[in-house]
Amino acid sequence: MNYNLYLSVLLIAATCSALVMVYLSWKRREHPIAISYGLAVLAGAFYTFGYAFEIVSPNLEHIRFWLRFEYIGIPFGPVLWFIMVLQYTGRQSLVRKRLVVPLLVVPIVTFAAHYTNAWHHWFYAKITLEESEGSTLVSLSKGPLYEVHVVYSYILVVIGMGLLIQMLRRSTPPMKKQVAFMMIGSCSIYGFSLVYLIGVIDVPIDLSPFGFVVSGVFYLWGIYQFNMLRLAPLALQRVFESMTEAVIVFDLDNALTSYNQSAGRAIEGLHRKQLGLPADQVFVRYPLLLERLRHGSFSLRKVQIVGQPDEPFYNVNMSFVCDNHGKPVGKMLLLSDVTESVRTEERLLDNARQLGELNTFKDKMFNVIAHDIRDPLAVLVNLMELMEDEIQGCERDHEEIVHEMGQQIQNTFTLVESLLDWFRSQRGGMVFNPIERDLGHTVQNNIRMMRVRSESKRIRIVSEIPQDTFVYADKEMLDLIVRNLLSNAIKFTAADGSILVKAHRSGNRTIVAVSDTGEGISEDQAPTLLQEAYPTSSAGTAGERGVGLGLTLCREFVRLNGGEIWFDSTLSQGSTFYFSLPDPSESTRISSSSMEGAAV
Structure with missing residues (x-):
C-alpha cells in the first residue's frame, strides 16, 4: 500500500503550522529571539514542503528540483536554531557579526555544493531511484561535503542542547516548563534526523521532516501556553537576579528551588548546592523566617531576621506562586532592606527627643x-x-x-x-x-x-x-x-x-x-x-x-x-x-x- 500521499499531506500540514509560527514570530519581531526563531522555522518549512512533493514525485528530474528547494532551508536551519538558543539563554551579546559570519561559512558552502553537485559530486556522489512498496523514492550516496554538513550541524546541536540543559537547571519552576518545551521541540527535529542518519530504523524515507511535525505541536503549545516568544525566560531570570530585594522561592514542600543574588547576600551561607534542600536546613540560623514560612502568607515590617543589634532591618513578605489556573505551585519569600529608613527614623526620633529636652x-x-x-x-x-x-x-x-x-x-x-x-x-x-x-x-x-x-x-x-x-x-x-x-x-x-x-x-x-x-x-x-x-x-x-x-x-x-x-x-x-x-x-x-x- 502506498502511504506516500498521506505522508505528503501530513508534511504540508506541518508546513502550514510552521508558517503560522513564522507569522506569530513576525508579529513579535521587536524581540530578537522572535526573529531568529521565525527564520529557523521558515528554514524547516522549506524542508517539509519540498519533501512533501519529493516523496510523490514521479521521476528523478522532479525529485532533484524539490531537493534544491529543500536545501534553501536545510543548511541554515541548525545555525539559525543555535542563534535562537544563544538569545533564549541570555547570550544575546554573543550574537554579533564576528560570530554569525563564521557560523554561516559551512551552510553557505553546503548550499553552493548542493546546487553545483552535478559538476563535482562532492555533496552527493550518486543519485538514483528505487521502487519501494509501489512508490518511487530517491537513493542518495553521500559525499564528503555532506558529511561535513552533518557533523557541523550536530556540533551546533550538542552545544545548544548543553546551554538549554544548563538553563533548565538554573530556572525557576514556572520557567522550567517553558525550557522543557523548547528542548523537546528541538530534540524532535534533530532526533528524528539522527535516527535516520545512523540507520536505527530501516525505513526507505527520510524521517527528518517528520520531526518538524512533532516539534510544531510542542512549539505551538509553548507559544500559547507559556508565551515563549513574548519574553525569553532567561531575560526574566536576569530581571530576577538584578532585583535589589532578596527573593527566595520554595516549592509547596518548602524545598528551596531558586534565589537571586540579593538573597545570597542577605541570607548567610546560601549557595547553589542548597537547591532542593528543605527550608529546615536552609534557614538554620533564621528561626523567625522558618517559623513564618510554615504558616502560609505573612508580612513583617522592620524586623531583624537574626536578632543581632547590628543586623539589617527588613520588610518580609511571603506569598504563593500560582500557575495560569490560579493553583499554588510554590512559595516566594521577599525581603526588602529598610535599614537606612529605620536608621533615619531613629535619628529623627532622637532629634525629636533632644528638641523636647531643649524645650x-x-x-x-x-x-x-x-x-x-x-x-x-x-x-x-x-x-x-x-x-x-x-x-x-x-x-x-x-x-x-x-x-x-x-x-x-x-x-x-x-x-x-x-x-x-x-x-x-x-x-x-x-x-x-x-x-x-x-x-x-x-x-x-x-x-x-x-x-x-x-x-x-x-x-x-x-x-x-x-x-x-x-x-x-x-x-x-x-x-x-x-x-x-x-x-x-x-x-x-x-x-x-x-x-x-x-x-x-x-x-x-x-x-x-x-x-x-x-x-x-x-x-x-x-x-x-x-x-x-x-x-x-x-x-x-x-x-x-x-x-x-x-x-x-x-x-x-x-x-x-x-x-x-x-x-x-x-x-x-x-x-x-x-x-x-x-x-x-x-x-x-x-x-x-x-x-x-x-x-x-
Missing part, C-alpha cells in the same frame, strides 16, 4: 532667669531707695550699703555673661578656631577679671603656671573654661580662702588643675556633676546664685578642644577641677577631629 530646659531656664535676675535687681532697687533716704536724712557712712550694691551688681553681671555665653553656643554663634595659646597669660588675664569678686570675699588666687606654657585651643572657649572654673571656685570658697592654679605636661597633653579650699562636693552630687546635661544651680558661700550652666559649657568646650575634664573633692576641705588640652604638636589631629563636632 523643657528652656522653660526651666526662663523660670530660673526670671527669679535670678528679679531678686538682685529688686535688692538693688531697695538699696538705692535706702541710699537716697540716708543721703537726704544724715551724713552717715554708707560704705556697707555701697559694698552690697557693688556685690549684687557684680553677681547680676556674671549671671548675664554666663547666659550670653550659653546662648551663643546653643545657637551656633561660636566658631571653633583653635590656635597656639600661652596658657599662663590666659590664666592671669582671667584672674584679673575675677579680682573684684575674689577680693570681696578676701580670697587669694595664685597661678603657678609659668609664662610660655603653650597649648592648642580656641581662644574664646579657653577663656570661658578658665573663667567658669575660677568663678565656681570663688563661689563655693568661704571668706579668707585660697585658690591655686597649676599645670603640668603628661605626654602630648597639658593638664590644668584649679584647686580651692571651699566646702567641697557632697557624695550625692559628685556622681552626676559632670554627667547631667542641664544641672541645677546651688547657692554659693555668700549666697551667690547662677543658672547652673558653667560646668556644662566647660565640659562641652573642653571636649571640642580635644581634652577631658574631671575633678577630685573632699567635703569641707575643697575641690580640684582638672582639664586637659593638647600641645601645639597635636594641632593637626585635634583641628580635624574637633571640627566634626563643632556645631554646639
Whole structure:
C-alpha cells in the first residue's frame, strides 16, 4: 500500500503550522529571539514542503528540483536554531557579526555544493531511484561535503542542547516548563534526523521532516501556553537576579528551588548546592523566617531576621506562586532592606527627643532667669531707695550699703555673661578656631577679671603656671573654661580662702588643675556633676546664685578642644577641677577631629 500521499499531506500540514509560527514570530519581531526563531522555522518549512512533493514525485528530474528547494532551508536551519538558543539563554551579546559570519561559512558552502553537485559530486556522489512498496523514492550516496554538513550541524546541536540543559537547571519552576518545551521541540527535529542518519530504523524515507511535525505541536503549545516568544525566560531570570530585594522561592514542600543574588547576600551561607534542600536546613540560623514560612502568607515590617543589634532591618513578605489556573505551585519569600529608613527614623526620633529636652530646659531656664535676675535687681532697687533716704536724712557712712550694691551688681553681671555665653553656643554663634595659646597669660588675664569678686570675699588666687606654657585651643572657649572654673571656685570658697592654679605636661597633653579650699562636693552630687546635661544651680558661700550652666559649657568646650575634664573633692576641705588640652604638636589631629563636632 502506498502511504506516500498521506505522508505528503501530513508534511504540508506541518508546513502550514510552521508558517503560522513564522507569522506569530513576525508579529513579535521587536524581540530578537522572535526573529531568529521565525527564520529557523521558515528554514524547516522549506524542508517539509519540498519533501512533501519529493516523496510523490514521479521521476528523478522532479525529485532533484524539490531537493534544491529543500536545501534553501536545510543548511541554515541548525545555525539559525543555535542563534535562537544563544538569545533564549541570555547570550544575546554573543550574537554579533564576528560570530554569525563564521557560523554561516559551512551552510553557505553546503548550499553552493548542493546546487553545483552535478559538476563535482562532492555533496552527493550518486543519485538514483528505487521502487519501494509501489512508490518511487530517491537513493542518495553521500559525499564528503555532506558529511561535513552533518557533523557541523550536530556540533551546533550538542552545544545548544548543553546551554538549554544548563538553563533548565538554573530556572525557576514556572520557567522550567517553558525550557522543557523548547528542548523537546528541538530534540524532535534533530532526533528524528539522527535516527535516520545512523540507520536505527530501516525505513526507505527520510524521517527528518517528520520531526518538524512533532516539534510544531510542542512549539505551538509553548507559544500559547507559556508565551515563549513574548519574553525569553532567561531575560526574566536576569530581571530576577538584578532585583535589589532578596527573593527566595520554595516549592509547596518548602524545598528551596531558586534565589537571586540579593538573597545570597542577605541570607548567610546560601549557595547553589542548597537547591532542593528543605527550608529546615536552609534557614538554620533564621528561626523567625522558618517559623513564618510554615504558616502560609505573612508580612513583617522592620524586623531583624537574626536578632543581632547590628543586623539589617527588613520588610518580609511571603506569598504563593500560582500557575495560569490560579493553583499554588510554590512559595516566594521577599525581603526588602529598610535599614537606612529605620536608621533615619531613629535619628529623627532622637532629634525629636533632644528638641523636647531643649524645650523643657528652656522653660526651666526662663523660670530660673526670671527669679535670678528679679531678686538682685529688686535688692538693688531697695538699696538705692535706702541710699537716697540716708543721703537726704544724715551724713552717715554708707560704705556697707555701697559694698552690697557693688556685690549684687557684680553677681547680676556674671549671671548675664554666663547666659550670653550659653546662648551663643546653643545657637551656633561660636566658631571653633583653635590656635597656639600661652596658657599662663590666659590664666592671669582671667584672674584679673575675677579680682573684684575674689577680693570681696578676701580670697587669694595664685597661678603657678609659668609664662610660655603653650597649648592648642580656641581662644574664646579657653577663656570661658578658665573663667567658669575660677568663678565656681570663688563661689563655693568661704571668706579668707585660697585658690591655686597649676599645670603640668603628661605626654602630648597639658593638664590644668584649679584647686580651692571651699566646702567641697557632697557624695550625692559628685556622681552626676559632670554627667547631667542641664544641672541645677546651688547657692554659693555668700549666697551667690547662677543658672547652673558653667560646668556644662566647660565640659562641652573642653571636649571640642580635644581634652577631658574631671575633678577630685573632699567635703569641707575643697575641690580640684582638672582639664586637659593638647600641645601645639597635636594641632593637626585635634583641628580635624574637633571640627566634626563643632556645631554646639
